[in-house]
Amino acid sequence: MTCPLSSNLYEERAAGFIGALQLFNLPVHKQLFFYQQLNPEQTLSTMRKMFAGKMKPDALFVTSDRNAVAVVQYAKENGISIPGQLRVIGYSNDPITAVISPSITTIDQFPSVFGDRLVQTLLEMLKQGYTTVYSPPVVTPVELIQRESG
Template identity: 50%
Template sequence: MEAKKNKKEKNSIHEIAAALHLSPATISRVLNNHPHVHEATRSKVMAMIKKRGYKRNLIASSLRTNKTHTIGLIVPRISMYFHTEVITAIQNQLHAQGYNLVICQSNDQLEMEKDLTRMLYASRVDGVIASCTLFTTNFDHFDILVRNNIPVIFYDRVPMKPYPACIIKGDDVRGSYLAVSHLLELGAKRIAFINGPLSCNLYVDRYAGFEKAMMQYNVPIHKEAVFYHELNQENARRSLHKLFKKPPFPDALFAANDITALTALQFAKERGIAVPGKLRIVGYSNDPRTSITSPSVTTVNQFPGRTGRVIVRELLKLLKEPGQVKTDQLPVITPVELIRRMST
């Protein structure tokens, strides 16, 4: 019993401070990644912690500080390329700042998203990052976080009405405009558009960019060649069958995600439709598969790594000054870029 007690004492903050002739407060600042600590001191403390095998009591620490150093993240599907890259960037950035990340998947189900939000609140996370389901139009389930001064950041799929949270979104109007303008500059006259449901801000904005380009080039929009649905292979093939059932056929296709664009490429090969000779195709998101297909697919790069870093930057600001977000605060817009490849 005495041996166990001695071992515990040697591993305490006070024992480590005494061994290094530093104050316990300095040891605590190092453990909490406080910015105002000299690197030489930080290195010396971390070396001693490693030598002694010190393990911090996170539960006791959180009770003292009312902070868990844990952030919750809700995404529609972890398997989606864009979110995979964003998650990696967020986790790496947060880990460097001493935060843990709890990753949750809503499966694009609103009730699951609500349950996960309640769970993260009950788990006493310090902040929540969320990209919502395609069908989230009411964001009241996040109110419990806002009321308790837990910072909320929405990214990618975000509220379309004012909400007291930080909003980070890609420049989807511009991305879509660049994609469609590219097709029009190449001489396309009848552009089909397979879009996502308009319950989601992404697809409202991507339609706005499509419409802007078509109007600017004075090319008519054929309503029968514009589709709105969840963007998966099955739905894409249904829309493609309708587009090519009878003439006039489209000479270009803008797909609001890369899965749809890749499905269109496969469909064209099956039908003997030359790409880009008879059909030009543009996707959205720069999924790695678009660069290795034959032909490679023109797409819009959303810079997911940069998006993840911007999310963490804004979150750290809110963690230092909670409650500073206003309902009418402008969103943070991340850039996009058209990547021209052989499908156009």
């Protein structure tokens, strides 16, 4: 479950997820990808669609922790056991993921490291006189934070 791919941020998260599936020789079922505005109302609407059919998901990767919280709320309201029937992984390590029950497995993106790299890159661009797109891309580390949901 991700945002429409009009943002390179969400394009890269989706590509990373697909790459991980391929790395482990798992099938990529594009029809199971849901692109929506990342807000609780849209998440609940998407969850209703996902659970309306015969095939129901047993795991969700949600590219926003705030929406992963909405997924957990939907599951609670509909008697879906987490992690028994549904595993949930969010993205960004929002503090709420540690205190909601069950706590949500997430991917930490280390915003302070990202900020440091951003400043370094901007200073380098100014020093070199860049006026257009900077290359190479700046890549920062991420880490899986294992919690109760997955």
